[in-house]
Amino acid sequence: MKNAGHWILGVILSFAVIVILLISSFEAAMYIDFSFYEKEYKKYNVLPELDMKMEDVMYVTHEMMDYLRGDRKDLEVITTVEGRKQDFFNEQDKLHMKDVQGLFIGGLHLRLGGVVVLIFCLLLLMFTRGDWKYIIPRAFQITLGVTGAAVAVLGFLLSRDFTAAFIRFHEIFFTNDLWLFDPAEDYMIRMLPEGLFSDFAVRIGIILSAGLVILLICSIIWKRKTRIRRTN
Numbered sequence: 001m002k003n004a005g006h007w008i009l010g011v012i013l014s015f016a017v018i019v020i021l022l023i024s025s026f027e028a029a030m031y032i033d034f035s036f037y038e039k040e041y042k043k044y045n046v047l048p049e050l051d052m053k054m055e056d057v058m059y060v061t062h063e064m065m066d067y068l069r070g071d072r073k074d075l076e077v078i079t080t081v082e083g084r085k086q087d088f089f090n091e092q093d094k095l096h097m098k099d100v101q102g103l104f105i106g107g108l109h110l111r112l113g114g115v116v117v118l119i120f121c122l123l124l125l126m127f128t129r130g131d132w133k134y135i136i137p138r139a140f141q142i143t144l145g146v147t148g149a150a151v152a153v154l155g156f157l158l159s160r161d162f163t164a165a166f167i168r169f170h171e172i173f174f175t176n177d178l179w180l181f182d183p184a185e186d187y188m189i190r191m192l193p194e195g196l197f198s199d200f201a202v203r204i205g206i207i208l209s210a211g212l213v214i215l216l217i218c219s220i221i222w223k224r225k226t227r228i229r230r231t232n
Helices: 003-031 035-043 046-050 054-068 091-127 132-160 162-173 187-191 194-231
Strands: 078-081 084-087
Touching (some): 035 046, 054 078, 054 187, 132 194, 162 194
16 A cells, blocks of 8 residues: 555544544534533523423433433333423423434434544554554644634534524424424423524533643654654
8 A cells, every 4th residue: 555545544643533522522412411402401490480490490401411311211201390290201301302313323423433544544554564653643734734624613503693603503403493493382492592502512612622732742642753763
């Protein structure tokens, strides 16, 4: 394999790392700290809108998040809403959340695919005697530059008009209009206002950016060591 091929493998490997980090950032933002949900529910005055206690709203939240990860079979969650014991989610909620579950689990599969690609590229680099210790940190910095620019543009667009971006996201990833809810009729949309998703986008961006910075620092150190080794 020629040197150009080794560099292509390095870039593909680097993109696989970023995909893994991106999906992991989503998962961490959603699952690592459920107190974030409590803060958001207080911030957006969710409890009075639902006429529910925080413990009941958090119970629904935990069950919903378990469902998204495939840890429970259905989304039938009985709790007290507006003074009555009932299923929190209506039929439209369940159909839409099934679509969301498909996206989320698809993302987890994509991350697993990224791990497979990463290992494959690394093994191929080593098998074809590519100077992987030299190539990988440099290829990653090139890839990181492209990714950083894309993240910056996306962040700018979200900050300009999150509502438009939010609507566009649903139009791209869903083939139906089940995501269009009426707050007067639907409990779930009252529990999950648009502002909560906006705050989640910021949270994901912070986690992703921190991960990219850490990887950048590691690549700089790795690159410096390979330069010293080559000099010696």
